[in-house]
Amino acid sequence: VQLQAYGGGLVQAGGSLRLSCAASGRTFSSNAAGWFRQAPGKEREFVVGIRWNFGSTYYADSVKGRFTISRDNGKNTVYLQMNSLKPEDTAVYYCAATARRPIASMLPNPATYDYWGQGTLVTVSS
Numbered sequence: 001v002q003l004q005a006y007g008g009g010l011v012q013a014g015g016s017l018r019l020s021c022a023a024s025g026r027t028f029s030s031n032a033a034g035w036f037r038q039a040p041g042k043e044r045e046f047v048v049g050i051r052w053n054f055g056s057t058y059y060a061d062s063v064k065g066r067f068t069i070s071r072d073n074g075k076n077t078v079y080l081q082m083n084s085l086k087p088e089d090t091a092v093y094y095c096a097a098t099a100r101r102p103i104a105s106m107l108p109n110p111a112t113y114d115y116w117g118q119g120t121l122v123t124v125s126s
Contacts, residue, residue, distance in 0.1 A: 003117035006020055006120050012124070018081050019095070021095030034108075035047040037091035039090060039091040044110065046060055047059075049107025050107070051102065091122060098114045
């Protein structure tokens with residue numbers, strides 16, 4: 001299974017972007033997915049996670065109310081809609097997925113996920 005993240009780019013503060021994460025390879029049905037990001041000189045941080053079977057999401061406080069995770073089952077693609085972007089949102093964004101069934105508290109833990117995309121750069125100018 002390969003995950004490919006795309007949709008990053010340069011946007012002005014206050015603007016929006018939608019990131020996509022497409023799964024390819026053998027038939028894959030994830031039970032949980034997440035987005036993480038890594039800003040220059042900083043560690044990778046959790047952005048959002050979701051358990052599909054429960055429809056429960058967990059957002060980092062820094063993005064709550066601005067970012068939304070969703071998916072298109074037919075396209076085997078997960079999306080991250082990012083609105084009201086801020087310069088501090090500048091980072092490489094990574095998607096991740098697992099076929100396991102993690103508990104909600106494990107969603108922010110990178111070790112929860114078995115598959116990772118290669119990352120897509122989002123730059124927000126002030």
